[in-house]
Amino acid sequence: MITLHGRATSSNVQMVVWTLTEMGLPFSRLDVGGAFGGNDTPAFKSMNPNGFVPVIEDGELVLWESAAIVRYLGARYGDDQFWPVDPAKRAIADKWAEWIKTTFVPAFLGGVFWPMITQPLKDRQPQALSANIEKLKGVAAIFESGVPAEGFYGGGDVSFADMVLGTYLFRYFDMDFDRADTPKLRAYYDRLAARPAYAEHVMVSYDSLRAR
Numbered sequence: 001m002i003t004l005h006g007r008a009t010s011s012n013v014q015m016v017v018w019t020l021t022e023m024g025l026p027f028s029r030l031d032v033g034g035a036f037g038g039n040d041t042p043a044f045k046s047m048n049p050n051g052f053v054p055v056i057e058d059g060e061l062v063l064w065e066s067a068a069i070v071r072y073l074g075a076r077y078g079d080d081q082f083w084p085v086d087p088a089k090r091a092i093a094d095k096w097a098e099w100i101k102t103t104f105v106p107a108f109l110g111g112v113f114w115p116m117i118t119q120p121l122k123d124r125q126p127q128a129l130s131a132n133i134e135k136l137k138g139v140a141a142i143f144e145s146g147v148p149a150e151g152f153y154g155g156g157d158v159s160f161a162d163m164v165l166g167t168y169l170f171r172y173f174d175m176d177f178d179r180a181d182t183p184k185l186r187a188y189y190d191r192l193a194a195r196p197a198y199a200e201h202v203m204v205s206y207d208s209l210r211a212r
Contacts, residue, residue: 002027006053009209012066013054014202015167020068021197022158055114063127067101067164074160084157093153093161096146100165107139110191113171120211137180142181192205
């Protein structure tokens with residue numbers, strides 16, 4: 001039984017929960033972080049000195065960083081569909097999984113999502129937000145260029161890369177702002193949203209994160 005530490009409203013935790021569910025791995029999840037607290041205790045920091053979620057315990061292994069957890073689960077428990085044996089095939093998917101963390105996440109979460117969610121309307125800086133939205137359009141166009149015409153980054157079914165790439169798309173498409181025209185990316189998101197595990201564990205309300 002794998003133990004997952006992290007609140008359900010964290011997108012990084014959602015990535016791991018979705019992975020565990022898609023792979024059919026038994027796990028238990030403990031509410032940690034955010035309003036639940038518990039991530040600044042000596043016990044938690046002995047597992048992750050950064051004090052961030054998610055953290056998993058799998059036997060004697062303790063692991064943090066969401067994408068590293070997904071890759072570990074794929075390498076240890078996944079089949080060739082989820083974690084391709086061919087290094088070249090795996091690398092093609094993995095470059096996009098790496099790209100989203102280094103490029104898309106800073107542009108979307110840092111530049112658009114968190115300013116819109118955590119700043120009251122009266123405190124927002126419209127010019128800065130507009131500039132960030134325009135920058136995000138260019139990043140989204142790069143994402144569009146790599147989306148499979150049909151299916152997923154694993155081919156006919158999902159792979160480890162879809163877990164990392166797909167998690168952020170719920171908030172991206174759910175939020176009300178001027179997005180780039182990316183029909184292939186939207187179709188990919190719609191395919192993800194049709195998966196029961198994605199709908200249950202990723203399409204989670206983030207209203208509790210909003211500024212009051």
